[in-house]
Amino acid sequence: MKDYKYDINTGLNSPVYDVVIIGGGLAGLSLSILLAKNGRKVILFEKEKYPFHKVCGEYISLESWNFIESLGVNLPELNLPVIKKLEVSSPNGNCIHANLDLGGFGISRFLIDNDLKKIVYANGVIIKEETRVNDVVFSNNLFTVKYNSGEIKCPVVIGSFGKRSNLDIKWSRNFVKKKQNKLNNYISVKYHVKIYRPDDTISLHNFKNGYCGISKIEEDKYCLCYLTTAKNLKENSNSIKEMEKNVLCKNPVLKKIFTEAEFLFPEPVIISQISFDKKAQVEKHILMVGDAAGMITPLCGNGMSMALHSSKIAFECINSFLNKNITRPEMEEQYERDWNLNFKKRLQAGRLIQKLFGKERATNIFIKVLKAFPFIIDKMIKATHGKEF
Numbered sequence: 001m002k003d004y005k006y007d008i009n010t011g012l013n014s015p016v017y018d019v020v021i022i023g024g025g026l027a028g029l030s031l032s033i034l035l036a037k038n039g040r041k042v043i044l045f046e047k048e049k050y051p052f053h054k055v056c057g058e059y060i061s062l063e064s065w066n067f068i069e070s071l072g073v074n075l076p077e078l079n080l081p082v083i084k085k086l087e088v089s090s091p092n093g094n095c096i097h098a099n100l101d102l103g104g105f106g107i108s109r110f111l112i113d114n115d116l117k118k119i120v121y122a123n124g125v126i127i128k129e130e131t132r133v134n135d136v137v138f139s140n141n142l143f144t145v146k147y148n149s150g151e152i153k154c155p156v157v158i159g160s161f162g163k164r165s166n167l168d169i170k171w172s173r174n175f176v177k178k179k180q181n182k183l184n185n186y187i188s189v190k191y192h193v194k195i196y197r198p199d200d201t202i203s204l205h206n207f208k209n210g211y212c213g214i215s216k217i218e219e220d221k222y223c224l225c226y227l228t229t230a231k232n233l234k235e236n237s238n239s240i241k242e243m244e245k246n247v248l249c250k251n252p253v254l255k256k257i258f259t260e261a262e263f264l265f266p267e268p269v270i271i272s273q274i275s276f277d278k279k280a281q282v283e284k285h286i287l288m289v290g291d292a293a294g295m296i297t298p299l300c301g302n303g304m305s306m307a308l309h310s311s312k313i314a315f316e317c318i319n320s321f322l323n324k325n326i327t328r329p330e331m332e333e334q335y336e337r338d339w340n341l342n343f344k345k346r347l348q349a350g351r352l353i354q355k356l357f358g359k360e361r362a363t364n365i366f367i368k369v370l371k372a373f374p375f376i377i378d379k380m381i382k383a384t385h386g387k388e389f
């Protein structure tokens with residue numbers, strides 16, 4: 001691929017692209033749009049082919065509604081369910097209910113990622129689908145991005161490659177090297193189902209060493225998605241079906257859901273080796289956005305909003321750098337500072353809550369306490385959610 005152009009004014013060859021984005025989830029797609037709308041030349045690499053399913057609870061906090069619309073997605077036209085209530089059950093089936101102050105809406109990743117991809121194309125970004133980036137090298141103030149079938153040079157590279165990628169391993173990022181602890185080595189499973197449930201409620205059902213969320217998305221479908229430890233699966237002969245029968249369905253509420261639901265995928269979407277350990281926001285001079293910068297625990301229902309918000313923050317920093325208003329070290333410093341200002345406390349709260357849920361007996365007691373003191377739920381929701389951005 002031609003990655004240099006001749007500049008008639010300076011008589012020099014300069015890179016064709018201003019920014020290379022690695023990973024086309026919500027973080028990478030939204031950042032591409034922001035940059036392209038500001039006249040930047042952007043190329044985005046995505047290892048999969050759109051549209052595709054992704055493990056995610058598919059509940060987006062309303063703090064992102066206006067931002068997503070500003071990117072060009074016509075959300076009202078999609079007639080999406082608005083979710084304003086929360087139901088939580090303990091492993092023994094004890095239920096509590098709460099109102100969600102801000103609330104959220106349901107939309108599948110299959111739909112929203114693909115809609116954003118169309119907007120990315122329409123704004124002139126080159127998208128290299130089914131193209132995995134294998135390494136990035138920084139030298140002489142320029143990156144060389146190496147992918148399956150070639151390499152490209154560029155002054156700014158963004159890591160939006162999600163919770164765990166080949167690059168995390170290649171670069172031995174700190175969270176990859178961590179020993180197994182309470183915040184890593186999780187697996188997640190997702191289905192789309194048809195079931196009769198309230199439209200406006202997101203439910204979180206706990207079971208031994210995990211929890212399962214269910215909420216409505218588009219076309220009268222529901223997203224059923226759970227997170228549990230790899231140990232739970234191992235103890236059930238590495239069989240998802242066995243684990244669901246022996247562990248999840250011990251919660252009577254989940255048993256009812258698994259019995260009544262019509263499962264729409266031939267096989268669930270599954271991911272493993274999920275970690276909520278801390279990550280660096282800048283690595284090898286690459287600004288990390290979305291889950292690549294730090295992942296909030298899914299029970300907070302807020303990862304997608306954080307991915308979108310972090311892209312907006314990164315956009316401001318990159319723009320100033322490309323406009324030559326700040327130096328590269330200043331760009332990196334500013335991004336790290338702004339990221340931490342917005343997300344550090346939320347992630348800490350998320351990690352704490354993740355530790356509280358999990359152990360069967362402790363969760364049963366915790367839900368009982370929450371039932372008696374419902375104001376604690378509001379405090380937990382506030383601690384993990386942000387404001388409109």
Ligand SMILES: Cc1cc2nc3c(=O)[nH]c(=O)nc-3n(C[C@H](O)[C@H](O)[C@H](O)COP(=O)(O)OP(=O)(O)OC[C@H]3O[C@@H](n4cnc5c(N)ncnc54)[C@H](O)[C@@H]3O)c2cc1C
Nearest residue numbers: 023025026027047057058059133162165290291298303304
């Ligand atoms: C079980 C579970 C439930 C969740 N539920 C919710 C929820 O209900 N609400 C919510 O807000 N958040 C939820 N989240 C979190 C949310 O899914 C993430 O925070 C969000 O997807 C992050 O977006 P991203 O763009 O950073 O990463 P991703 O959406 O994961 O995108 C990363 C992309 O990078 C690509 N990629 C990776 N490596 C390479 C490479 N080397 N080259 C090219 N491409 C590459 C991948 O294919 C992928 O498309 C949940 C997470 C889990 C695990």
